[in-house]
Amino acid sequence: MSTYILGIESSCDDTSAAVFKDEEILSNRIANQDVHKSYGGVVPELASRAHQQNIIPVVDQALKDAGVKASDINAVAFTRGPGLMGSLLVGTSFAKGFALANNIPLVEVNHLHAHVLAHFIKEPDGDNDHPEFPFLCLLVSGGNSQIVLVKNYAEMEVVGQTIDDAAGEAFDKCAKVMGLPYPGGPLIDKQAKEGDENAFQFAKPRIKDYDYSFSGLKTSFLYFLRDQIKFNPDFIEENKADLCASLQKTIVDILLAKLEKAAKDLKINQVALAGGVSANSGLREGLLNLAKKRKWKTFIPKFAYTTDNAAMIAVTGYYKYKSGEFANHEDAPFSRVVF
Numbered sequence: 001m002s003t004y005i006l007g008i009e010s011s012c013d014d015t016s017a018a019v020f021k022d023e024e025i026l027s028n029r030i031a032n033q034d035v036h037k038s039y040g041g042v043v044p045e046l047a048s049r050a051h052q053q054n055i056i057p058v059v060d061q062a063l064k065d066a067g068v069k070a071s072d073i074n075a076v077a078f079t080r081g082p083g084l085m086g087s088l089l090v091g092t093s094f095a096k097g098f099a100l101a102n103n104i105p106l107v108e109v110n111h112l113h114a115h116v117l118a119h120f121i122k123e124p125d126g127d128n129d130h131p132e133f134p135f136l137c138l139l140v141s142g143g144n145s146q147i148v149l150v151k152n153y154a155e156m157e158v159v160g161q162t163i164d165d166a167a168g169e170a171f172d173k174c175a176k177v178m179g180l181p182y183p184g185g186p187l188i189d190k191q192a193k194e195g196d197e198n199a200f201q202f203a204k205p206r207i208k209d210y211d212y213s214f215s216g217l218k219t220s221f222l223y224f225l226r227d228q229i230k231f232n233p234d235f236i237e238e239n240k241a242d243l244c245a246s247l248q249k250t251i252v253d254i255l256l257a258k259l260e261k262a263a264k265d266l267k268i269n270q271v272a273l274a275g276g277v278s279a280n281s282g283l284r285e286g287l288l289n290l291a292k293k294r295k296w297k298t299f300i301p302k303f304a305y306t307t308d309n310a311a312m313i314a315v316t317g318y319y320k321y322k323s324g325e326f327a328n329h330e331d332a333p334f335s336r337v338v339f
């Protein structure tokens with residue numbers, strides 16, 4: 001008999017609900033929050049208010065899209081953390097209420113595990129190729145930059161991670177310095193396509209093992225621009241595409257150098273990308289080139305599953321449901337990273 005899972009995601013600024021029939025996606029609805037654009041970043045208080053407004057219509061629409069009723073759902077999976085506490089509380093409270101009202105089990109999901117397991121979402125007409133265990137996953141988003149050794153659906157080990165800013169944060173903060181709106185990552189990616197990636201050189205960090213650091217790059221980028229503007233106030237406007245291309249190349253080189261080292265040392269030849277920054281075209285191209293050189297098999301998620309979405313929560317919830325891992329109604333969300 002099939003299992004129907006409702007997934008709920010509300011960890012940051014996207015309210016999302018998805019319905020799955022076993023590992024197969026039936027629907028995935030996302031309500032983005034435009035309210036943060038004018039602030040240059042996500043405002044936690046506004047995010048939780050918007051989740052509270054969006055959650056019922058989003059779930060309602062996801063159920064309708066899937067052609068199922070609330071009473072058909074066998075379990076509800078929700079993001080327990082990490083994320084913004086006020087945002088997590090909305091999804092967590094909704095999931096608990098839904099589980100109680102329908103007398104079904106509740107499954108808690110770690111948002112970071114879900115990003116990794118997004119590779120296992122099955123689509124009715126997709127090729128549904130997915131990595132075999134063990135594999136390495138480069139998880140890069142606005143809040144995280146990690147190299148994860150994925151041993152199975154439940155066991156994941158962080159072998160390297162950022163000691164300060166995340167890669168997405170580096171993109172967004174450098175974009176802000178150039179006067180681009182939030183989130184600047186996709187805008188840098190777009191501009192980079194028109195520029196010369198070797199036009200400018202920025203310092204790369206020397207960090208131990210497989211760890212990352214991006215705060216030094218952000219500072220050197222800021223100081224470089226400040227010095228140039230002294231001589232030419234229009235420097236940024238005149239060189240925007242080259243600046244974007246050179247910055248993107250630096251971030252991608254930093255990310256891939258550690259990934260290459262980890263894969264070599266751990267003797268892994270299946271490598272996946274996950275998280276919002278995996279939409280970056282320079283990173284995708286760089287990974288494919290490296291894969292050719294290293295004879296890796298690579299997995300790059302569909303764009304819709306790279307950013308925050310409930311489909312990845314539902315598929316992770318499905319595996320936990322199958323192994324009987326249920327949450328308690330007393331379980332509180334957690335805001336900090338607990339892998």
Ligand code: KG4
Pocket residue numbers: 012140141142143144167168169171172183184185186189275276277278279280281306307308
């Ligand atoms: O996983 P995600 O949706 O959620 C958060 O961690 O909040 O990732 C969002 C991050 C942002 O920093 C955004 O600038 C970055 O992913 N991002 C990109 C691209 N698309 C999204 N960065 C570089 N190039 C892109 N194409």
